[in-house]
Every structure is written in structure tokens, then in C-alpha cells.
Amino acid sequence: MTAIQEETAVEKTVADPKDAAVESPFKRILSDYMESPVAVIGAIGVILVIFIAVIGPFIAPTDPYDLSSVSFMDNLLAPGETMANGTVAWLGTDGAGRDLVSAMIYGLRISLGVGVGSGIIALIIGCTLGMIAAYFGGRTDMIIMRVVDMQLSFPAILVALILLAVVKGGPNEPGYFAVFKIIAALVVVQWAYYARTIRGSALVERRKEYVEAANCLALGNSRVVFRHLLPNCIAPIIVVGTMQTAHAISLEATLSFLGLGLPQTEPSLGKLISNGFDYVMSGKYWITVFPGLALLFMIVSINLVGDRLRDVLNPRLQK
Amino acid sequence: MTVFIIRRLMQAALVVLVMSFLVFSGVFLVGDPTEILVADDADQAERQAIIESLGLDKPFHIQYLRFLQKAAQGNLGESFVFNEPALQLIMDRLPATMELAVAALLISVVLGIPLGVIAGLRPEAAYSKIIMTGSILGFSLPTFWVGIMMIILFSVQLGWLPSTGRGDEIHYVLGFPTSLLTLDGWSHVLLPAVNLALFKLSAVTRLARAGTREVVHQDYVKFARAKGLTDRRVIFVHVLKNILIPVVTVLGLEFGGLVAFSVVTETIFAWPGIGKLLIDSIGLLDRPVIVAYLMIIVLLFVFLNLAVDICYSLLDPRVRLQDIKA
Amino acid sequence: MAKSDVPTLEVRNLQTHFFTRAGEVKAVNDVSFTVRPGEVLGLVGESGSGKTVTGFSIMGLVDEPGRIVGGEILYKGENIANAPDERMRRLRGNNIAMIFQDPMMTLNPVLRVDTQMIEAIQAHENVSRDEAWERSRAALEQVGIPAAEERLKSYPHQFSGGMRQRVAIAIALLNKPDLIVADEPTTALDVTIQGQILYEVQKLCEETGTAMIWITHDLSVVAGLADEICVMYAGKVVEHGTVDDVLDNPTHPYTHGLISSVPSRNKRGQPLSQIPGMTPSLLNLPKGCPFKTRCPRVGPDCDIEPEITHPVPARDVRCHYPVAAGEAAAVPTPEVTA
Numbered sequence: 001m002t003a004i005q006e007e008t009a010v011e012k013t014v015a016d017p018k019d020a021a022v023e024s025p026f027k028r029i030l031s032d033y034m035e036s037p038v039a040v041i042g043a044i045g046v047i048l049v050i051f052i053a054v055i056g057p058f059i060a061p062t063d064p065y066d067l068s069s070v071s072f073m074d075n076l077l078a079p080g081e082t083m084a085n086g087t088v089a090w091l092g093t094d095g096a097g098r099d100l101v102s103a104m105i106y107g108l109r110i111s112l113g114v115g116v117g118s119g120i121i122a123l124i125i126g127c128t129l130g131m132i133a134a135y136f137g138g139r140t141d142m143i144i145m146r147v148v149d150m151q152l153s154f155p156a157i158l159v160a161l162i163l164l165a166v167v168k169g170g171p172n173e174p175g176y177f178a179v180f181k182i183i184a185a186l187v188v189v190q191w192a193y194y195a196r197t198i199r200g201s202a203l204v205e206r207r208k209e210y211v212e213a214a215n216c217l218a219l220g221n222s223r224v225v226f227r228h229l230l231p232n233c234i235a236p237i238i239v240v241g242t243m244q245t246a247h248a249i250s251l252e253a254t255l256s257f258l259g260l261g262l263p264q265t266e267p268s269l270g271k272l273i274s275n276g277f278d279y280v281m282s283g284k285y286w287i288t289v290f291p292g293l294a295l296l297f298m299i300v301s302i303n304l305v306g307d308r309l310r311d312v313l314n315p316r317l318q319k
Numbered sequence: 320m321t322v323f324i325i326r327r328l329m330q331a332a333l334v335v336l337v338m339s340f341l342v343f344s345g346v347f348l349v350g351d352p353t354e355i356l357v358a359d360d361a362d363q364a365e366r367q368a369i370i371e372s373l374g375l376d377k378p379f380h381i382q383y384l385r386f387l388q389k390a391a392q393g394n395l396g397e398s399f400v401f402n403e404p405a406l407q408l409i410m411d412r413l414p415a416t417m418e419l420a421v422a423a424l425l426i427s428v429v430l431g432i433p434l435g436v437i438a439g440l441r442p443e444a445a446y447s448k449i450i451m452t453g454s455i456l457g458f459s460l461p462t463f464w465v466g467i468m469m470i471i472l473f474s475v476q477l478g479w480l481p482s483t484g485r486g487d488e489i490h491y492v493l494g495f496p497t498s499l500l501t502l503d504g505w506s507h508v509l510l511p512a513v514n515l516a517l518f519k520l521s522a523v524t525r526l527a528r529a530g531t532r533e534v535v536h537q538d539y540v541k542f543a544r545a546k547g548l549t550d551r552r553v554i555f556v557h558v559l560k561n562i563l564i565p566v567v568t569v570l571g572l573e574f575g576g577l578v579a580f581s582v583v584t585e586t587i588f589a590w591p592g593i594g595k596l597l598i599d600s601i602g603l604l605d606r607p608v609i610v611a612y613l614m615i616i617v618l619l620f621v622f623l624n625l626a627v628d629i630c631y632s633l634l635d636p637r638v639r640l641q642d643i644k645a
Numbered sequence: 646m647a648k649s650d651v652p653t654l655e656v657r658n659l660q661t662h663f664f665t666r667a668g669e670v671k672a673v674n675d676v677s678f679t680v681r682p683g684e685v686l687g688l689v690g691e692s693g694s695g696k697t698v699t700g701f702s703i704m705g706l707v708d709e710p711g712r713i714v715g716g717e718i719l720y721k722g723e724n725i726a727n728a729p730d731e732r733m734r735r736l737r738g739n740n741i742a743m744i745f746q747d748p749m750m751t752l753n754p755v756l757r758v759d760t761q762m763i764e765a766i767q768a769h770e771n772v773s774r775d776e777a778w779e780r781s782r783a784a785l786e787q788v789g790i791p792a793a794e795e796r797l798k799s800y801p802h803q804f805s806g807g808m809r810q811r812v813a814i815a816i817a818l819l820n821k822p823d824l825i826v827a828d829e830p831t832t833a834l835d836v837t838i839q840g841q842i843l844y845e846v847q848k849l850c851e852e853t854g855t856a857m858i859w860i861t862h863d864l865s866v867v868a869g870l871a872d873e874i875c876v877m878y879a880g881k882v883v884e885h886g887t888v889d890d891v892l893d894n895p896t897h898p899y900t901h902g903l904i905s906s907v908p909s910r911n912k913r914g915q916p917l918s919q920i921p922g923m924t925p926s927l928l929n930l931p932k933g934c935p936f937k938t939r940c941p942r943v944g945p946d947c948d949i950e951p952e953i954t955h956p957v958p959a960r961d962v963r964c965h966y967p968v969a970a971g972e973a974a975a976v977p978t979p980e981v982t983a
Contacts, residue, residue, distance in 0.1 A: 038448075038452055150334075150337075153572070153575075153620060153624070154575075154579070154620065155575065155576040155579040155580065157579055157580060157582065157583070158579040158582075158616065161582065161597070161601070162345070162609070162613065165601040165609060166345050246459065250459070250461045253461050253463070253464075254461055254462065254463055254583055257461075257463045257583070258463075258582070258583065258586060258598055259598075259602065260601065270461070270463075273463070273464055273467065276467075277467055277587075280467060280470060280471055280475065281475065281482075285471050285475075288464075288467050288468075288471070289468070289471070292461075292464040292467070292468070295461060295464065296459065296460060296461070296464070299459040299460075299461070300455065300456060300459040303455050303458070303459045304455060307455055443709070537750060538745050538746075538747060538750035538751050539750060539751055539752055539753040539754070540753075541706060541745070542743075542745055542751040542752070542813070543753065543761075544706060544737065545704055545706060545737055545738060545742070545743040545745075546737065546738035546742075546764070546765040546768060546816060547734050547735065547736070547737035547738030547739050547765070547768045547769055548734075548738075548764060548765070548768045549734065549768065550730075552764065552768070556756070556764070557753050557756070560753075560755045560756065561753070561754075561755055564755070634755065635754075635755060636754070636755060636757075636800040636802065
């Protein structure tokens with residue numbers, strides 16, 4: 001670990017302003033980021049997870065959802081045993097006889113997809129509403145922020161749980177509808193964070209003189225928002241976005257575990273863990289442990305990145 | 320202070336009213352309760368009788384007003400499954416959840432504040448970095464998975480602690496049942512409480528660290544040292560009292576989060592609290608119980624917010640003054 | 646008050662450096678001065694010149710990543726530079742007290758004033774709470790706070806800025822220290838309040854014989870208050886002498902520049918003179934004299950670090966080309982810089 005990572009008060013007063021101007025902000029952020037070895041490991045982890053998710057179907061030993069290739073004979077094989085078709089199940093098989101490695105790769109794709117997908121939708125909705133609140137102020141601001149406050153005063157899991165419980169479909173519900181429902185629930189619990197964040201930083205920016213200057217030049221509202229306000233709110237949005245994505249993945253897994261998330265036909269990592277829970281007492285630990293480790297690896301990596309980004313991008317610790 | 324409390328109580332009543340409307344319209348308008356209530360082989364006349372007896376044929380606003388009227392009398396409907404008043408079901412299980420949440424809160428405060436202060440005082444030290452990396456782990460670990468791992472390790476492999484239930488030795492203190500009076504009770508509560516606490520423990524640690532780092536650079540801390548105070552007095556009085564303000568605020572709200580998150584922990588450890596009741600009720604589409612649970616949770620949150628504000632004004636003299644003026 | 650032989654404080658070649666990621670910042674780099682009982686020393690310089698760090702070094706309050714790397718700080722003959730923590734704690738607030746710049750920030754917002762005063766007494770003496778309370782009340786009255794008894798029970802935010810600074814001064818005086826380090830204590834205050842506080846501090850020092858180091862960037866404050874003056878630039882004392890001498894007849898070009906940039910009546914109508922440029926980064930100081938890049942009198946020798954000389958009696962100056970009495974400082978010699 002390097003001895004000094006934080007900028008000190010002394011540095012602030014004596015650092016030559018010229019030094020900062022020479023480096024581009026991106027390079028400075030990158031070099032700041034690289035100073036934490038833990039954060040670099042996190043970044044490598046995130047890249048690895050995305051890589052596996054993208055090329056998943058090509059590297060998975062078997063297709064766990066191709067019913068013709070799944071044999072019930074293979075169920076609950078311990079790690080390292082060989083399945084009926086000759087493939088070695090390195091991490092064992094689950095209760096339906098699916099190879100756990102393959103199931104995990106597919107589960108990772110679903111977990112990441114649901115997390116990132118809901119994050120992006122929530123980001124768009126939240127940012128739009130937050131911007132509107134910050135830009136127009138007054139009554140619009142008050143109404144939007146009241147809703148945000150009320151929403152944020154209840155834990156995300158509770159809100160999602162109730163939403164899913166209320167629109168609980170029957171057993172014949174198609175798989176894509178269940179996916180759509182959980183994404184919708186995750187969007188509902190996330191948008192308020194984005195709205196609050198962007199409103200906060202937009203309000204700070206709005207009071208600065210360049211916005212006034214832009215207004216004086218009679219630039220249109222949308223131009224001021226998109227060309228001036230939005231770019232200056234990017235740093236906090238990146239930080240919140242990273243943390244929220246990790247949170248959404250974790251929440252989806254939790255909901256799936258509770259039986260309110262994704263269905264058996266679209267098993268995310270959370271669903272795999274949930275399936276494995278039934279076998280825990282009989283000592284068949286692997287069905288729960290390995291998908292859990294994959295989930296943990298993914299969430300910890302994202303959070304390490306987010307945590308470091310917050311330190312690096314925080315203007316209060318910077319200048 | 321009295322004016323302040325009265326004003327806050329009025330606000331709280333408004334929030335409860337709004338939430339009751341949302342909960343009611345959410346749960347009663349989306350989906351059709353008759354589907355579960357009425358047996359599949361019931362004929363049209365039987366169906367109609369049930370609908371009328373529940374008042375489901377009335378317009379929405381009438382149904383809502385009736386719901387409010389009953390709710391004001393403490394009647395939140397009867398469970399379809401248990402044939403018992405929903406409120407009674409909740410109240411029977413609430414102490415178990417509270418016990419769990421309080422134990423988890425204690426764990427997160429008793430460990431989290433010292434860890435955060437230690438990490439905040441020397442942010443560059445190796446142990447501080449270990450604490451902080453640990454805290455990232457703490458809020459990254461999905462609660463349910465950690466719970467399962469704890470069962471695998473402590474119950475299945477080592478056999479040290481029980482994995483389900485509250486134990487049999489329940490005693491009454493001031494009318495509340497608790498299992499915290501016996502060793503057996505503690506052995507039951509330990510795993511779920513640690514499991515539930517883990518997430519909040521990281522949150523408290525990070526909050527205490529951030530607060531400490533901000534406060535130690537304040538002039539008043541340096542001035543306190545310039546007065547020749549011992550490090551112990553500077554940390555325990557000057558630093559701690561200042562960081563307690565954000566910690567108490569968040570903790571009050573986090574307690575609500577603990578109660579909500581106990582849904583997960585109670586499911587894993589088969590803890591007989593309201594969280595497990597909620598999950599069971601959702602599974603069985605027992606709507607009155609869901610509504611009753613939500614209303615109780617809303618009341619709890621509103622009460623917690625109020626309690627936090629009062630604590631806040633006791634801790635921070637600047638807030639008190641503003642309220643007296645207002 | 647008679648000046649005793651042992652100075653209250655003697656700083657010899659003090660060096661305090663900060664070891665930052667960007668490099669070693671020599672915030673205080675060879676500073677020496679002496680303060681005798683009852684004397685007021687003015688420590689003058691721009692922000693970043695090292696005057697505040699000098700003050701914190703004396704208090705033993707230099708924070709990480711800073712360290713005293715050289716020199717001695719002799720308190721009544723005892724070297725307290727890098728003294729053990731417990732020894733420094735006993736000195737702080739008891740023998741050497743400090744007043745900070747911003748009165749809005751020096752008192753803890755969540756503790757009552759009496760708590761903050763009583764703890765300052767009880768940190769050094771084993772006295773009862775009642776006795777400490779009584780002494781606190783007396784100290785508040787001493788600095789001119791009316792209704793002291795009532796004010797003791799108040800929180801800092803119930804005081805105005807000037808009142809808070811009086812409280813801070815009262816706290817500094819509580820244990821009758823031999824030396825007070827005052828770090829720009831009047832900068833954040835209104836001019837009228839500033840005047841009152843200056844007057845009262847001066848009076849209190851005279852009454853109690855407390856020595857004082859007054860850190861400021863405001864020459865007019867020093868002129869009315871101090872006996873001696875140290876002008877600091879880039880971590881070094883560039884000129885040192887008695888206040889009247891230095892202000893009437895500055896010999897270092899920097900001191901000269903500082904004095905002529907103070908607006909005054911007789912220069913009305915003429916443009917104010919100013920020192921061009923800004924303080925150099927302490928991370929990479931120019932070789933030789935740190936002031937050479939801004940100096941109107943720069944010459945070939947300026948690439949060599951100037952030693953202390955005495956161009957006039959009882960004056961220490963670090964300059965190869967000191968200004969002689971009556972000479973105009975701003976003799977432009979542009980071709981030399983090439």
C-alpha cells in the first residue's frame with residue numbers, strides 16, 4: 001500500500017496551479033485511480049465479469065437450458081464428478097442435473113443484464129426528473145422531490161417486494177414477463193437515487209456564473225441543460241451508477257431467493273443459490289456456495305471500483 | 320420543543336394517510352382478491368355473496384373510506400388463511416422481529432462506531448485499509464447468501480449454533496416475550512442477528528469514518544488539542560459528539576431498514592417474526608395481512624423519523640435554536 | 646516588565662517539511678527568532694510563507710505528513726522540538742497557548758462554552774469543577790464579555806464572531822501561559838472589533854507579562870502591536886529587526902515591496918506599487934534566493950542562496966543587494982536576468 005493517497009491541506013495551498021493544468025483530467029483521474037491496488041483488482045474483476053457475460057455461450061461446457069442435454073440422472077453430482085455425457089462437472093451439478101459451471105455462466109449473464117439494464121433505465125428516468133426539478137425549481141421541484149424523499153425513506157427491498165407481490169402472476173406467466181416485472185421493480189426503487197444526486201449537483205452548477213452567462217446569451221433551455229448542466233453532473237452520476245448497479249444485482253438475487261424474482265426458466269445467480277438452499281442441510285453445499293461466490297465476486301468488484309471512483313472524482317478531496 | 324413535536328406529529332399523520340391510500344389502492348385495486356377468496360367450484364350466487372360481504376361491489380372511494388374507518392378502530396381486516404384479525408397476527412410476531420432488529424442494531428453500533436473512528440483517525444494505516452476493505456465486503460455480501468454460509472459453517476459443519484427458530488425458553492419482560500434472558504435464546508438469536516447486522520455494520524463503520532475524517536481536520540479539534548487536552552478527551556468528547564449527529568440520524572432510519580431486511584434473515588433462519596409472515600402471506604396472497612404489515616411498517620417509520628429528529632435536536636444545539644425561533 | 650535573561654522562546658534554524666505524494670514541501674526552512682517575556686513578535690508574510698506552520702511547530706501540532714526535521718525550539722531553555730507527546734500536551738494550553746484565525750471554527754459547536762473552558766483548566770490542574778467554573782467566569786469578564794455567568798451556559802453559535810474570538814482569547818489566558826501564539830486572530834473580524842481586540846490583547850499582555858507571537862499578513866496590525874518583526878518569505882525569515890526600524894527603513898526588497906503596497910494617504914493619486922508575480926511553489930523552489938523571480942533588484946549573485954547579513958545594526962537580512970537607507974528600492978535592472 002502506498003503511504004500517501006489522500007491529498008493534504010498543505011498540498012492544496014502550495015501546489016502550483018500550473019501543474020494541474022498540464023495533465024488532462026482523464027489522465028489525472030486514471031493515475032489517481034491506479035494508486036489503489038485494491039481498486040485495480042476491482043477493475044480487473046469487472047472487466048472479467050463483463051467478458052464472461054459477453055462470450056458466455058461460447059465457453060460454457062454445456063447449455064443448461066437445452067432440455068435435451070440435461071439428464072436427471074446427473075442430479076446432485078459432487079464437484080469433479082463426470083456427467084452421463086462424459087463432461088466433467090468441475091463444480092458439481094444442481095438438483096435438476098445441470099452442470100453448475102454452465103448454469104453459473106448463464107446466471108451471471110442474467111444477473112448482470114438485469115442489474116445493468118434496470119440501472120440504465122433508472123438512470124435515464126431519474127436524471128430526466130432530477131434535471132427538470134433542478135432546472136425549473138419551485139412547485140415542480142417540490143413535487144418531484146417530495147416523491148423522491150418519500151420513496152427513499154422506505155428500504156428498497158420492501159418497495160420491490162410489495163410491487164412484485166401486488167402484480168404476482170400465476171404459474172403460467174411467460175418468462176419474459178417475469179424478467180420485465182423485476183426490471184420494472186428495480187427501476188422503481190433506483191430512479192430516486194439518481195434524481196436526488198443529479199438535482200443536488202445540478203443545483204450547485206446552476207448557481208455558477210457560466211449558467212447565468214448562457215442564459216444571458218439567450219441560449220435555449222435544452223441547450224443549457226444538455227450542453228452545460230449535464231456534463232458537469234457526470235462525475236457524481238458515475239459514482240452513484242456504479243454503486244446502484246451493484247445494489248440492483250444484489251437486490252435481484254435477494255428477490256429471486258425469496259421466490260419473487262426471476263422464474264426457474266431464467267435462473268439468475270440468486271435463483272441458483274435459492275435452489276441450492278434446499279440441499280444445504282444434507283451437506284450438498286456446492287449448489288449454494290459457488291453461485292454465491294460468483295455473485296460476491298461480481299458485486300465486490302463493482303463496489304471496489306465505485307468506492308475508488310468516489311474518492312477520485314470527489315471535488316472536495318481534489319482541489 | 321412542544322410546538323416542534325406537535326408540528327411533526329401532524330406531518331406524520333399526513334404521511335400515514337397518504338401511505339394508507341397508496342397501500343390500499345395498490346393492494347386492493349391491482350389484482351382480484353375474489354380469485355383467492357372464492358373456491359373454484361363456487362357458483363355465481365356464492366361468489367356474489369362473498370363479494371357483497373366484503374364490500375367489493377362498492378365504488379373505490381367508499382371501499383377506501385370503509386377501510387379507513389375500520390383501520391381507525393384497529394381493524395385491518397381478517398387473514399384469509401388464518402381466519403384471525405390481521406393486526407393480531409402482526410402483533411403476535413412483532414416482538415420477535417424487534418428483538419432481532421435491536422440485537423442487530425446493537426452489534427452494528429457497538430462494533431461499527433469504534434471501527435469507523437479508528438479508521439478515520441489514521442486513514443493511511445494498514446489496519447484502517449483492512450477495515451475499509453472489509454466494509455466494502457460487508458455491504459457487497461448479499462445478506463441471504465451470508466446467512467446460508469453461516470448455517471453451513473456454524474450449524475451444519477461445526478454444529479455450534481442452531482439454524483432455525485427462536486428456541487423454546489421465552490420469558491416475558493414487561494409483557495413482551497423475549498428469548499434474550501437465557502443462554503439458549505442467545506444461541507438462537509446470535510446467527511440471525513449477526514447476519515442482519517452485517518450490512519448496517521459496514522454502513523455505520525463508513526459513516527463514522529467519514530465523520531471522523533471530516534471532524535479531525537476542523538479547527539475546533541486542533542484548538543482542543545492546543546488547549547492541552549489528552550487525546551482521549553479530544554476523541555471521546557470533541558470528535559465523538561460531533562460524529563454522533565450523522566450516525567444517530569442514519570441509525571434511526573436504518574432501524575427501519577433492519578426491520579424491513581429481516582424479511583430475508585427471518586426466511587433463512589425460520590425466525591417467527593413479521594418478515595417471515597409477510598413472505599408467507601405474499602406466497603399465499605393473503606392480502607389483509609400484507610396491508611396490515613405495510614401499515615404497521617409505515618407507522619414504525621414515521622415514529623422512527625420523529626424519534627430521530629428529537630434525538631438530533633438534543634445532540635446538536637444549533638438545531639434546537641432554529642426550532643425555538645420557528 | 647523587566648526583560649529576564651532567559652528568553653521565553655528561542656527558535657533556532659527550525660525546519661518543518663511536509664512529505665506529500667508530490668514531493669517534499671519545505672514549508673518552514675531555517676527560521677530563527679527569539680521572544681522575551683512581555684515581548685510581542687510580529688511574524689509577517691503572505692499566505693503560504695510558512696508563518697502558520699511555524700506557529701503549529703511551536704505548539705507541536707504539525708499534522709501528518711508534516712514533521713519537524715531540523716532545528717531547535719527552546720522554551721525557557723528546554724528543547725521542545727519533537728518532545729514526547731505527553732510533555733507537549735502539558736505545555737500546550739498551560740505554558741504556551743494558541744489563538745486561531747477563524748473564531749467561527751475554533752469552538753466546538755456541540756459543547757457548551759463552560760465545558761470547553763473547564764476542560765482546559767482541568768487538563769492541567771487538579772481543581773474542582775466549581776473552582777474551574779469560577780475561573781472561567783473571571784476570564785470571560787477579563788476579556789470584556791458582559792453577563793459572563795449566563796454566557797458560560799451558552800453554545801458557541803449564540804455568540805457573534807467577535808465574541809467568540811474573545812472566548813477563544815479567554816481560553817488561551819485561562820492557565821496564565823508565558824507565551825501566546827496568535828495566528829491572525831483578527832483577520833476574520835470587522836475593523837472596529839479588530840481594533841477593540843487588539844487593544845485588549847495588548848493590555849492583557851502588558852498586565853500579565855505574557856510574551857506573544859502575532860502571526861499576520863497585515864503590516865498595520867504589527868506596527869501598532871509588536872516590538873520586533875520577522876518577515877517571512879517561502880519558509881525563510883528574510884528580514885528581522887525591531888518594528889520601528891524595519892518599517893521606517895526596510896532593507897530587504899520584499900519587505901520594501903510589502904510596505905509600499907500598503908495604501909496610505911500621502912500616496913493618494915499615485916498608483917499603488919505592487920509585488921509582481923506570486924509566491925513560488927514550495928515544491929520546487931528556484932535555486933538561490935526564492936524571491937529572485939519577483940525581485941526588482943535581482944543581480945548575478947541571486948542564484949546563490951543568500952546568507953544572513955547585517956547591512957544596518959541590529960538587523961538580520963537575507964539579501965545580496967539590500968536596500969540602503971533612503972534609496973528607492975525599485976531600481977529596475979532587467980538585463981541582468983538574462
